[in-house]
Amino acid sequence: MVPRRYHPVRRSPLASVRPLIAFLLIASFGILFAGCGGTPEKPKVEEFTFTAEDVARFRELAGKNESGSGVLRTGSGAPHLEGVTGATSSELPVLDLSKVSMFEAIRSGPGATGKDVYRVTNEFLNVRTSPSVTAGQVARLERGEVLTVIEFTDAAWAKVRLADNREGFVAQRYVSKLTSEDRLAQEKKTFDGLYFVNFGFVNVRKEPDAESEKLGEIPGQAFVRPITKDQNWAKVSFQGKDGYVAAKYLSPFLPNFLVRQEEFTLPMLHYRLSQDGALAAMTRHVLTLKQNGVKIITLRSFYDLLLKQEERDARVDPKTVVLLVSDLTAQNVGEASDALRALGVSATFFIQTKQLGLDGITEKMVLNLLANGMDLESGGHTGDDLRSLTNAQVELELAQSRQLLEEYTKRTVVAVGYPEGGVNERVAKYAADTGYLLGVATAPDRTFRREDLLRLPSFVLSPTATDDEVLKIAVGP
Numbered sequence: 001m002v003p004r005r006y007h008p009v010r011r012s013p014l015a016s017v018r019p020l021i022a023f024l025l026i027a028s029f030g031i032l033f034a035g036c037g038g039t040p041e042k043p044k045v046e047e048f049t050f051t052a053e054d055v056a057r058f059r060e061l062a063g064k065n066e067s068g069s070g071v072l073r074t075g076s077g078a079p080h081l082e083g084v085t086g087a088t089s090s091e092l093p094v095l096d097l098s099k100v101s102m103f104e105a106i107r108s109g110p111g112a113t114g115k116d117v118y119r120v121t122n123e124f125l126n127v128r129t130s131p132s133v134t135a136g137q138v139a140r141l142e143r144g145e146v147l148t149v150i151e152f153t154d155a156a157w158a159k160v161r162l163a164d165n166r167e168g169f170v171a172q173r174y175v176s177k178l179t180s181e182d183r184l185a186q187e188k189k190t191f192d193g194l195y196f197v198n199f200g201f202v203n204v205r206k207e208p209d210a211e212s213e214k215l216g217e218i219p220g221q222a223f224v225r226p227i228t229k230d231q232n233w234a235k236v237s238f239q240g241k242d243g244y245v246a247a248k249y250l251s252p253f254l255p256n257f258l259v260r261q262e263e264f265t266l267p268m269l270h271y272r273l274s275q276d277g278a279l280a281a282m283t284r285h286v287l288t289l290k291q292n293g294v295k296i297i298t299l300r301s302f303y304d305l306l307l308k309q310e311e312r313d314a315r316v317d318p319k320t321v322v323l324l325v326s327d328l329t330a331q332n333v334g335e336a337s338d339a340l341r342a343l344g345v346s347a348t349f350f351i352q353t354k355q356l357g358l359d360g361i362t363e364k365m366v367l368n369l370l371a372n373g374m375d376l377e378s379g380g381h382t383g384d385d386l387r388s389l390t391n392a393q394v395e396l397e398l399a400q401s402r403q404l405l406e407e408y409t410k411r412t413v414v415a416v417g418y419p420e421g422g423v424n425e426r427v428a429k430y431a432a433d434t435g436y437l438l439g440v441a442t443a444p445d446r447t448f449r450r451e452d453l454l455r456l457p458s459f460v461l462s463p464t465a466t467d468d469e470v471l472k473i474a475v476g477p
Contacts, residue, residue, distance in 0.1 A: 093403035095435055099412070102144045103437040106306050107453045108178070118160075118175040119258055120145045121311070125175070127168035131157035138168035144310065147175070154221040155196035155253050176256035181313075184259055195224045195234070195250040202250070204243040208233035215243045224250055260309045260450070266302065267321045267446045267473050268458035270417075273336060274327035277463035283339050286323070288467040290343065294474045295320040298375035299348040299415045299438055306437070306453075321474045323347040324440060324458060326379055326417055330360045333369065341372045350379030350417030350440075353404040366408045377415040378402050378436070385422035386430075394427055398434040414438060421460070428454040446476065 105119065120141045128135040131153050139162060141147065147170070148161040158172040179187050200220045205212040215238055218224060224245070226234035233244045271282040289296060295317055302322060308314040325336055325347050333349070340347055349369065355361045369376060380386065381401040386394050402413045414437045418427065421442030431439045431454055443457035459473055 093399050095399055095403060096412070097435050099437075100432070100435055103414075103435070104432065105144045105146060106310065106437060107432075107450060108146070116149050117146050118149050118158075118177050118255075119310075120147070120174060121176045121256065121258070122174040125170055127160065127162065127166075127170055129168060131159075131169040135169070138162075138166055141170075149175070149177075149255075152223070152253075152255070154223060156221045158255075172255060176258040179257050179259055180262040181259055184257060187257060188254060191252075191254050193225055194253045195226065196253045197222050197224065197249055198251040199249045202245045204236065204238045204245055206243060208235075208244040210246075212244070215239070215241065218245065223253065226250070258310070259313050261313075261315060263447060263449050264316060265447045265476075266316050268324055268440065268456060269321050269470065269473065270324040270326065270440070270442070270458040270460045272327045272460060273325065273329075273332050275463055279332065279336055279339060281461065281463040281465065282323075282325070282336075283343065285461070285465070285467060285470045286340070286343050286345055288471055289321065289474055290345070292471055292475070293319060294471075296323050296345050296347075298322065298346050299324070299377060299440075300375040303414050303437060319475055324350065324417065326350040328352075328361070328379075329355055330362070330365065333361055333365060337369050337372050337374055340374070346373040346375065348375040348377055348415065348417075351376055351405060352379040352383045352419070353381045353401040354383070356404055356408060363408055370409060376405060376409050376413075377417065378405055378413050379417045380419045383419045385420040386418055386427045387422040387424055391426070391430070394430045395434065398430055398436070402434060402436070415440065421458075423455055446473065 120143055123143050125141045125145075127138040127141060127147075129138055130136075141162075146163070149172075150159045150161055150167070152158045152172060153169065156172060157169050158175065159167065160170050160175075161167050177187065197218050197220050201217045202220075203217055204215045206215055207213075218236075218238070224234070224236050226236055227242065228235045229247060229250075232247055234247050234250055235242060235244055237243075269285070271278050273279055286296065297320060299322055302316075305314055305316065323340075323345065326349075328336065328349055328351055336347075336349075351361065356366075366376065378398070378401040381397050381404070384397070386397060389397065398416065401416070405413050413435075416431055416436050416438070417440045421440075423431075423439060423441045428439060437453060438456060439454040440456045440458050442460050444459050445457035448457055461470060
C-alpha cells in the first residue's frame with residue numbers, strides 16, 4: 001500500500017469539505033420541512049465562514065470523478081488523484097507510453113546494441129518470409145525499431161532476426177547500421193572488395209574478351225567478390241571455375257550507416273532556488289556566459305538535437321551549456337522567469353508537481369512560463385529522494401508527476417530532475433518505463449555518453465560560485 005503522503009496534497013483539503021457538505025444537506029432539509037408547516041426546533045450547528053479557499057475546494061470537489069477510481073483528473077485547473085485509500089501501483093495514472101521504445105533506441109549506441117544491429121529508417125518496414133515483395137508478411141516495423149541482420153542475401157535484401165527471435169527478410173535500403181564516427185572506417189572495411197551486379201544481369205566470359213565463350217550469367221543485385229579487377233574486367237569464381245565479367249556492371253556494396261554522436265561535452269549548470277542568493281548568482285553567471293560567447297540551451301533543445309541524430313549527423317555546438325533550475329515555488333517562479341527573459345535566455349525548470357494548484361503554481365503561471373520560452377520538466381512530486389522509496393512509490397512519483405505536468409503544459413514531458421539528485425539503476429529503470437528520455441542527477445562532469453542519458457551529470461552551483469569558476473565549467477580548462 002502506498003503511504004498517504006505520496007498523493008497530491010489537494011486530497012486532504014477535499015476530505016475536510018465532507019462535514020460541510022453534510023451540514024448543507026441537513027440545512028436544506030430543514031428549510032424544506034419549515035415550508036411544510038410547524039415550527040421545528042432550531043438545529044444546533046457550527047457557524048461556517050466561507051472563504052475564497054472554500055470556494056476553490058468546492059470547485060475542485062465538483063470536478064471529482066464519482067466512480068472514485070484511482071486516475072488522475074483535472075478539476076477547475078487543479079489535478080488531483082482520486083481514490084486515496086489503498087492506492088497501489090496498479091492504479092497508476094494512464095500515460096502515453098508510445099515513445100518508450102523510441103527513447104530506448106535513442107539511448108542505445110553501437111556498444112550497447114551489438115555489431116549487427118540495424119535501425120529502421122523508413123516510416124514503416126515489412127518483414128517478409130522470403131526476399132521478395134510478393135512474399136508473405138512476418139511483421140511490420142516502424143521507424144526507429146531495431147533488428148539484427150543475420151546476412152545480406154544480395155544488395156537488395158537482408159535476412160534479419162527480430163526482437164522476439166522471429167526471422168524474415170527486409171529491403172536493406174530501409175535499414176541503417178548504428179555506428180560512431182571513430183568506428184565508421186572500421187565498419188566500412190568489413191565490406192572491402194565486395195561488389196554487386198548493378199544491371200539486370202551480367203555475362204560471365206571464359207576470357208576477358210566480349211567475344212569469348214559465355215559461361216553463364218550472374219543475376220542483378222547478386223554479390224561478387226572479384227579475385228582480380230581492373231578498369232575493364234573482373235576475374236570471378238563462377239560454378240567452380242574462373243571467369244570474367246565486365247567491370248562497368250559491378251558496383252561496390254556498402255549498407256547504410258547511421259553515424260551518431262556517442263559522447264557529448266555539454267555541461268549542465270543547475271541552480272536550486274531554495275539556496276539564499278541562488279537567483280542573483282544565476283543572473284550574474286548567465287550574463288558572464290553570454291558575454292563570453294557561451295550558448296545557453298534547455299533540455300528540450302538537447303532533446304530536439306537527439307531526434308535529429310536519429311536521421312542525420314548533427315552535433316552540439318561548441319561552448320554550449322544547459323541551464324537547469326529547481327526548487328521552484330509560486331513565490332519565486334515568476335521572478336526567475338522574468339530575470340531570464342530579461343537576459344534573453346531560456347532554461348529548464350524542474351517543477352515538483354505538489355507545487356501545482358490554485359494555491360501554488362497555477363495554470364496561468366505555467367502558461368506564462370511556456371510563453372516566456374521556459375522548458376518545464378518533472379522534478380518529481382513530493383521532492384523525496386527516490387532512492388529511499390519502495391518500487392511502487394518510485395513508480396507512482398514518476399508517473400504521477402509526469403501526468404500532472406502534461407495536463408498543465410499540454411506537451412510531452414521528456415525529462416526528470418531527480419530530487420536531491422537521487423538516482424540509481426532501479427530508479428533509472430522506472431524513469432525509462434514511465435516514459436522519460438532524460439534524467440538529471442548531480443555529478444560534476446562536463447562529458448557523458450549516450451548510455452548515460454537517464455543519469456546525466458550536472459553541476460549544482462553554489463550562490464558563492466564566482467563568474468570565473470562557472471566560465472571554466474562551461475568552456476573547460
